[in-house]
Amino acid sequence: MAKKTPVEWTRKHLLGLEDLSAGEITHLLDAAEKFLPYATGRTERPARKAAPQRLKGRTVLNLFCEDSTRTRTSFTLAAERLGARVVQFHAATSSLKKNETLLDTARNIEAMGLDAIVIRHPERGAPQTVAEAVNCSVLNAGDDAHEHPTQALLDFLAIRHKFGRLDGLTVAIVGDIRHSRVARSNLYGITKLGSRVIFVGPPLFLAGLGDIAAAVETSTDLDAILPECDAVMMLRVQFERHEGVALDLEDYKRGYQLTAKRLARAKPGAIVLHPGPINRGLEITNEVADGPQSVILHQVTCGVAVRMAALSLCIGALDRQRKSAKPSPLTPPLSRSTQRLSTGREGRGRKKRGLSREGRGRGKSSAGA
Numbered sequence: 001m002a003k004k005t006p007v008e009w010t011r012k013h014l015l016g017l018e019d020l021s022a023g024e025i026t027h028l029l030d031a032a033e034k035f036l037p038y039a040t041g042r043t044e045r046p047a048r049k050a051a052p053q054r055l056k057g058r059t060v061l062n063l064f065c066e067d068s069t070r071t072r073t074s075f076t077l078a079a080e081r082l083g084a085r086v087v088q089f090h091a092a093t094s095s096l097k098k099n100e101t102l103l104d105t106a107r108n109i110e111a112m113g114l115d116a117i118v119i120r121h122p123e124r125g126a127p128q129t130v131a132e133a134v135n136c137s138v139l140n141a142g143d144d145a146h147e148h149p150t151q152a153l154l155d156f157l158a159i160r161h162k163f164g165r166l167d168g169l170t171v172a173i174v175g176d177i178r179h180s181r182v183a184r185s186n187l188y189g190i191t192k193l194g195s196r197v198i199f200v201g202p203p204l205f206l207a208g209l210g211d212i213a214a215a216v217e218t219s220t221d222l223d224a225i226l227p228e229c230d231a232v233m234m235l236r237v238q239f240e241r242h243e244g245v246a247l248d249l250e251d252y253k254r255g256y257q258l259t260a261k262r263l264a265r266a267k268p269g270a271i272v273l274h275p276g277p278i279n280r281g282l283e284i285t286n287e288v289a290d291g292p293q294s295v296i297l298h299q300v301t302c303g304v305a306v307r308m309a310a311l312s313l314c315i316g317a318l319d320r321q322r323k324s325a326k327p328s329p330l331t332p333p334l335s336r337s338t339q340r341l342s343t344g345r346e347g348r349g350r351k352k353r354g355l356s357r358e359g360r361g362r363g364k365s366s367a368g369a
């Protein structure tokens with residue numbers, strides 16, 4: 001059998017899975033596997049004290065311009081367990097409220113000494129734009145309905161734990177696909193790894209898929225698809241993004257709620273995933289969410305390991321680039337397009353007015369060097 005050439009990690013940013021190769025994704029997952037014993041923070045063997053302090057003395061900024069429980073906490077714990085100091089930025093109490101632009105905010109905090117910015121933002125492409133304007137690593141913690149790379153990676157890790165592989169599987173992603181960055185990152189990643197993805201939902205949620213519409217298999221019939229499924233990933237109905245969407249909730253539950261009876265149609269041993277937060281009793285019943293086929297809490301644990309891997313690989317690549325680079329200005333000059341990126345609120349306004357130049361076309365180069 002031909003020996004696989006190991007993939008070297010050279011990216012200082014993690015902005016999306018669209019541009020990552022299968023080898024790079026596997027490299028990240030293998031690295032995460034090594035961090036998994038530290039992901040709960042509990043030491044299982046007396047000899048194992050703490051995670052390797054790979055980020056000792058480093059500073060990570062959590063720049064969140066949208067609400068978050070899991071992702072913010074998980075990035076914080078991941079960075080802290082590796083020895084980094086984490087600064088929490090809260091958009092609602094920041095100078096973004098005084099009309100400071102996002103790029104000014106990022107560059108000003110970077111000027112205090114940063115190794116990485118973890119960013120969540122309501123505008124598609126914002127992480128890429130920030131990455132172009134700063135010198136440190138940038139990790140995307142979710143941009144609009146575009147990408148959420150670390151969520152998809154933790155999903156892959158949880159699936160790999162169950163099946164021992166990530167090829168030859170059928171994964172149904174069910175529900176509010178239209179508004180889901182999780183669905184997109186999963187699609188980009190898992191198809192590269194050799195598995196089949198089916199987006200399942202009512203026509204309303206399968207509309208507006210844009211650039212990925214042609215590449216993805218879709219179905220409106222969950223009951224018909226379930227017998228083919230090794231994994232069923234339920235998505236949250238994202239009411240906060242539903243401007244102009246008229247959803248009949250009782251109808252939705254009848255067609256798409258994952259109940260125990262419905263799940264029994266899936267392949268024996270099929271697993272149930274959900275990125276959280278869960279609308280209990282809407283997209284999934286309590287019985288299924290807390291049942292034996294659910295790996296939802298295991299996903300959360302995998303998330304810490306994935307983020308430890310992502311931070312440590314990206315900052316490692318940043319260090320190598322810093323060492324080999326000629327002395328450069330502390331902050332790179334802004335391009336005309338990056339100068340435009342403003343606050344999350346203004347970003348949303350621009351998008352509605354069709355002026356969001358940074359967002360459009362960013363998907364093609366979503367993973368930075």
Ligand code: MLT
Pocket residue numbers: 142148151181182235236238275276277
């Ligand atoms: C996200 O931030 O996209 C979450 O992980 C999923 C959700 O909000 O439904």
